[in-house]
Amino acid sequence: MLRFFSLSSGSCGNCYYLGSQDKGILIDAGASCRKLVKMFKENNIDASTVMGVLVTHSHLDHIKFLGSFCKKLHKPVYTTAVIDEVLAGHSFTSAVIGPYRNIIPDGEEADISGISVRFFEVPHDARQTVGYAITMDGHRFVIMTDVGRVTEEAMGYASRADTLVIESNYDMNMLMKGPYTPELKKRIAEGCGHLSNDECAAALKKIVHPGLKNIFLCHLSENNNTPELAYAASSSALQEAGVEKGTVHLRCLPRTYPSPVFNL
Ligand SMILES: [Zn+2]
Ligand SMILES: [Zn+2]
Structure with missing residues (x-):
């Protein structure tokens, strides 16, 4: 059985854990080491079973604590060649990441201590952003x-997933009526920014398949979304796709505090 949790999810910081009894992996390091160690302790997760940290992109809400993860946890960092280069030159990571750098080859499956990992590029406004x-x-x-x-x-990867973590960042009405400048609204809503509740829901309609057991909506905006709106959009899309109630667990991940530990 696998366990999954998020430490926080959103522009305030992102960090996710996936693991079994004997091995696990972290995705992004946008929450503090102290928080992570506390969470591990409370849930009897042995930090020595963490085989590495995957990085999705170099925005601060995903890498702010990567340097301290390296210094305190001594875990190898795995990412693409492009993101690795960015991290090697980034003021938050350049001084400490050296010995921890590992590159996942393009189009290949990397084996990280028995955990198989592939990346795929996604459109976002960092030098490169990937999903795993x-x-x-x-x-x-x-x-x-x-x-x-x-x-x-x-879509191809998601359509074969047992568990999917997907962004449901903003409600279009809230964004458009909200306090952001026109430039920022444009940045968020254009194809290289973030995914709206409706876009997420429309994707889920296509993605959903009989093997899909869990959907976690992540990176919800503080100003332009509510968990209720995000949940409602995806939930009705699943209903429209003919998914019977109770067959897929749909949940929103909290922004600023750790989620429960979910058994997948
Ligand atoms: Zn982010
Ligand atoms: Zn970002």
Whole structure:
């Protein structure tokens, strides 16, 4: 059985854990080491079973604590060649990341201590942003956070997932009526920004398949969304796609505090 939790999810910071009894992996390091260690302790997760940290992109809400993860946890960092280069030159990571750098080859499956990992590129306004398809103990887990739109390739991975973590960032009405400048609204809503509740719901309608057990909506906006709106959009899309109640667990991940530990 696999366990999954988020430490926080959104522009305030992103960090996710996926693991079994004997191995696990972190995705992004946008929450503090202290928070992570506390969460591990409270849930009897042995930090020595963490095999590495995957990085989706170099925005601060995803890498702010990567340096301290390296310094305190001594875990290898895995990412693409492009993101690796950005991290090597980034003021938050350049001084400490050296010995921890590992590159996942393009188009290939990387084996991280028995955890198989592939990346796929997604449109977002960092130098490069990726989603990950992770297979652990036969469970297919796909995460795509910070995605301007869902590409065919991303759709392909998600359509084979047992568990999907997907961005549901903003409600279009709230964004348009909200306090952001026209430039920022444009940046968020264009294809290289974030995914709206409706875009997420429309993608889920196509993605949903009999093997899909869990959907976690992530990276909800503080100003332009509510968990209720995000949930309602995706929930009605699943209903429209003919998904019977109770067959897929749909949940929103909290922004500023750790989620429960979910058994997948
Ligand atoms: Zn982000
Ligand atoms: Zn981002």
